[in-house]
Amino acid sequence: MNSHPYLRAYMAGVTVPTMMLLIVLSGFLIARYAFAVPIAIERAIVFPMAIVPNLFGVWNMFFLWLRPRRHLPIGFHGALLPFILAPAGFALATASGFAVATSHGLVWFHDIVVPYYLLGAGFCFALIAYYLVWKYLVGLFNEVLGIA
């Protein structure tokens, strides 16, 4: 178990968002078909399906690389990820046409208006979620794969 630690770190990082994908896809389907939110699932799913898991894996490899140099607890390391993911997600959503910046706020999926004053609070919630997910789930998979 001492070989290929970066590969194991990547696998441990990828596991959580890959499992979350079931919840994400279910949430999108429920929002679209039960609550009639016009989500273009085939475009919206690209970011959580392709970008997020790979970024989790790479971020966990970065955590492993960083550990002997400047050790940061894994929860705080994970909480830094939304600073990359949120702008990247918004950029991709804007390019794909399902997030638009208006004078009232950001309009997601042509239906959900997020006022600008709530963006900060939403971002703080994302930091909390990522902190907990990294501390308890990614940290757990790191332990299981022997790289904690």
Place this chain on the structure above:
Amino acid sequence: MNEQELNELLKRSIPPVSELRRDLWPQMLRRLDAQAAEGSWFVALLSSRSAAPWFDWALLAALVVGVCLFPRAIPVWLYHF
């Protein structure tokens, strides 16, 4: 040295295997079960959860309250996971 002498030499150098006095397989199974129970990631998750500090529970509660206050933002959250 011919083949027969080699056989004799081998027989002398390797001690005879005595019959086992008991079946070791049940003991092996118990050991494997114990290792599996210790190594279960789900058990590890539960034990780490029970050892979570109070502020992590407070953060989780804040998260749940946030989702309940702004349920329409759930798809936006899901998009970023």
